[in-house]
Amino acid sequence: DAFPAAPVLGRELPADSLLVVNRPAEEPGHALENAFDDDPNTWFRSVRNQAVRTGAHEWVVGFGERKMIDGIEIAPRNDKNWKHGQVRDYEVYLGDSNGEWGEPIARGRLQLKEGVQRIDFPAHAGRLLRFRVLSVQNPEGDGASSTDPMVTAAQGSARAFDALQPRDVGPIALSTFHILEHQEPERPARQQYLSELPVPAALASQVRADQSFRGDAGLRMNGLQFRRGLGVGGNSRIDLRLQGGWNLLRADLGIDDACRTAGGLQFQVWGDGRLLYDSGLVKAPGVVKPELDIRGLSTLSLRTLGAQGSQPAQVCANWANAVLIGQEGDSASIVAP
Incomplete structure (x- = not known):
């Protein structure tokens, strides 16, 4: 009898090869590893208590050895509240030594969307990936206002800014965060x-x-x-x-x-x-x-x-x-x- 075909392996780095080097502020029971485990029913969730604001969410993941990375797959929570806690603006860094990052290799904005989105960028080599969440999605869409109308009326078209206050970034929830390894066809x-x-x-x-x-x-x-x-x-x-x-x-x-x-x-x-x-x-x-x-x-x-x-x-x-x-x-x- 013929043996069944081997399963097709994806490009995502396996969960058992990843090490969380720097963690975001995690909600108890919702660690970042939940986004790596290929179980859509487990989530990573940042702390929901916004009494203490710290600015952008960020984390650093190590690979164990140097790899060529060219993308990330990311998905929000997968229940009826999927619009809440979605990543909007982000930055991606790759490096070989924690804390020595240089310029981001990718930055951009995700859509308010149910299911997996992929971030693609030119392949870079490194041992560590740093991901920064600079803002979260408005669940009602970009055209809706979630701000006090008295405040927005006072601001007019200009946005208020205070450099001494941390960036206002709401809590996030992710069911998937996959790091994608670059693959090329074998050549002599x-x-x-x-x-x-x-x-x-x-x-x-x-x-x-x-x-x-x-x-x-x-x-x-x-x-x-x-x-x-x-x-x-x-x-x-x-x-x-x-x-x-x-x-x-x-x-x-x-x-x-x-x-x-x-x-x-x-x-x-x-x-x-x-x-x-x-x-x-x-x-x-x-x-x-x-x-x-x-x-x-x-x-x-x-x-x-x-x-x-x-x-x-x-x-x-x-x-x-x-x-x-x-x-x-x-x-x-x-x-x-």
Whole structure:
């Protein structure tokens, strides 16, 4: 007998892989986890007592490992009062360290609607998702007024604002909050050594492909020869433009044997304007081997700086075996400064 077909898995991250890192003010018995559990009869509900207002509702959920995220599914309570406690204006953040968020990756406004709504945004990589609720829906619709008419008459067309008071955000109730993992069709694996990319003429004095920056010999560290890599000086910058879905950057970083007595320096990798990696001071015979997750990035910048030692101006270094790991169709180029 034939076995039944395997169930089709959705894109939502499973509940047992999620950890609530920061919680909103929850009504007892209605924890945020109720929105993850795939049971529409259990809800997350924020505290309904509005005697103490704190502003926007927000929570942070961790994934356990770095993932590519491109959407959220959200649904209100599923009873006759479904219009009440619905999210209206929101912001979404992704990051790798709690509290270090930068700008939101998505912001918008949901409809007053029964059932699931989906928030879509370009795929971003991270370990944590932060969701902020900036306002809730008026159950009677945007055209209706839930404000004291004497107050609205005094305001006219302008909206009152007091920066010293918290944002007035009513309680919310959710039956569903799913975080959606980005999925791409499998393609054959591909790797691209950086030394195989054309070096712009403007960088020729700063970078040497498969060759030590000092002299005409190949790359050598601790007496070991490296066939591939980029030789650089003590203050260099190599900017790359990435296209496609590259996954990893790998390299062996160290001081070339041609200048090993001159001193040491730092290696840095920046991605989309954010510092991803700093080696600290590297001196011979030390070699460091970073493997960096670069999913979702469109630019990389490889830098050396902070040369010090007996002859800092003579320090030279290697991005040996520097390689991008991705899939067929991904491309990269070195950009002229």
